[in-house]
Amino acid sequence: MANTSNFFAKNKSVILYGVFLAALLFLLKWLELRFMIIDHAFEIYAGSIAVIFTTLGIWLALKLTRPKTILIEKEIFTGKPETFILNEKELTKLNISKRELEVLQLMSAGLSNQEIALKLFVSLNTIKTHNARLFEKLEVKRRTQAIETAKRLSIIP
Amino acid sequence: MANTSNFFAKNKSVILYGVFLAALLFLLKWLELRFMIIDHAFEIYAGSIAVIFTTLGIWLALKLTRPKTILIEKEIFTGKPETFILNEKELTKLNISKRELEVLQLMSAGLSNQEIALKLFVSLNTIKTHNARLFEKLEVKRRTQAIETAKRLSIIP
DNA sequence: TGAAAAATCACCCTAAAGTATGAGGGTTAA
DNA sequence: TTAACCCTCATACTTTAGGGTGATTTTTCA
Structure with missing residues (x-):
């Protein structure tokens, strides 16, 4: 039970990607229909695919890439400094x-x-x-x- | 003089992108030729564009995006503590x-x-x-x- | 309960630390 | 140049610290 919801949560990005891809295919088929009518439609179609998939690629990369964590050790002084200061x-x-x-x-x-x-x-x-x-x-x-x-x-x- | 080489160095990614795009356009034109002959070539062509531009998008995102860093500050205590801790x-x-x-x-x-x-x-x-x-x-x-x-x-x- | 560890004290001796006083030479600033 | 420091050293003396040994009592712990 807990595992099931956990599975959806963990693969949310992948599922979203799948849904988005399905929508895209639908859009492409629709564009294919229009391509029969309009002049220079092929170039427009190819360009659309290029733009869409570039965007998709960028989105994918940004979404799925784990942000790098850099651990920075911050020095906090809590007392007499190690370096002696002569009075x-x-x-x-x-x-x-x-x-x-x-x-x-x-x-x-x-x-x-x-x-x-x-x-x-x-x-x-x-x-x-x-x-x-x-x-x-x-x-x-x-x-x-x-x-x-x-x-x-x-x-x- | 130093500024010139500096310019190339700083925009290396952008220049590379431009060159790669030109190569892509050339590839597309070549594919367009082939597409006249082969059956179902249109789908192959569209798929190729999709794959190529998805890859391009991912590459772009990874290359040009500043690596996301999460700074985790770890407190390091330095200096002799004011409150004496018996060893x-x-x-x-x-x-x-x-x-x-x-x-x-x-x-x-x-x-x-x-x-x-x-x-x-x-x-x-x-x-x-x-x-x-x-x-x-x-x-x-x-x-x-x-x-x-x-x-x-x-x-x- | 019995051995081990800790705390106490004494005596003797030597070594180190500290006190008191004086004094010579060098630098510095009024 | 002279007074005021600073650094140096000495001699004589007193006090404190430290080493060695041995012993008694209390505490602790297995």
């Missing part, structure tokens, strides 16, 4: 120097003072001095606090 | 206990071991033990590394 205002407000920022970044990456010193080609004492200045400027006591505060202020990613 | 899989994979996670969170908040001990009403030694287990499980050496790794794995915000 320069806060940086100048806190008066943090380039070198200090560098140390801060390596600090947040989990490096020890000794590792930072080696990476920046300076002594351990120098890093300790930078740290002390950083903690003072960020108003913190420990490196873990410094990292937390700096991240919160978007000074580091 | 429980990683948590169970690393076998990190509730208490250890608690310590880890306070650690990343910048608290010292002593402060964490006071906050959780346990001794400093206990916190140190938790830390040692955490570092072992996270495969790190320092608390700053632990914080970095844990954040990267979405174990802590």
Whole structure:
């Protein structure tokens, strides 16, 4: 029952095409009769067929061709962007120097003072001095606090 | 100069159509000649026209019609979500206990071991033990590394 | 109920982090 | 040019962090 109506629905275009074709054949037979009388009727008849069937072809193609579906993935941002934007205002407000920022970044990456010193080609004492200045400027006591505060202020990613 | 070749390129379909139409007319004339001889040739001629022009119509429609596209926008969420989602899989994979996670969170908040001990009403030694287990499980050496790794794995915000 | 896992704590020791102070050299802008 | 930074380094000291080991209690789960 459901299948029957389903069949009609699915083949609606084909059925319509069949009906239309039958109508066309009827029209053609009618034209054939007239063609006996009118002068140059053959050309008119051929032209009519051409026009009708071209139209039919176009209609068929448009009706029966499945529209192509193109899936476009749309990016919707839902939170902090992956690309870090440095908060320069806060940086100048806190008066943090380039070198200090560098140390801060390596600090947040989990490096020890000794590792930072080696990476920046300076002594351990120098890093300790930078740290002390950083903690003072960020108003913190420990490196873990410094990292937390700096991240919160978007000074580091 | 560039415009000329551009013109041909852009109207290629139309030009092709014109050429094809000329060829068709030639074919029709040839068929017209034959139609004088063969019996029932008129029906064949008409049928030929019908078939040819139906094909032509379909071809035209497919060639000249812009492909119908249905745009389906799929939302892709980018960026770290503002609302932290705990990566429980990683948590169970690393076998990190509730208490250890608690310590880890306070650690990343910048608290010292002593402060964490006071906050959780346990001794400093206990916190140190938790830390040692955490570092072992996270495969790190320092608390700053632990914080970095844990954040990267979405174990802590 | 009994073993495993989790949580707790202690002691000792070393390593790293942090504080305080001083100081020399380089750049920059008033 | 001089004051104000910035970067550098040192020395001495204190505090905190971390490693190793062992032990007790609680919880959990098969």
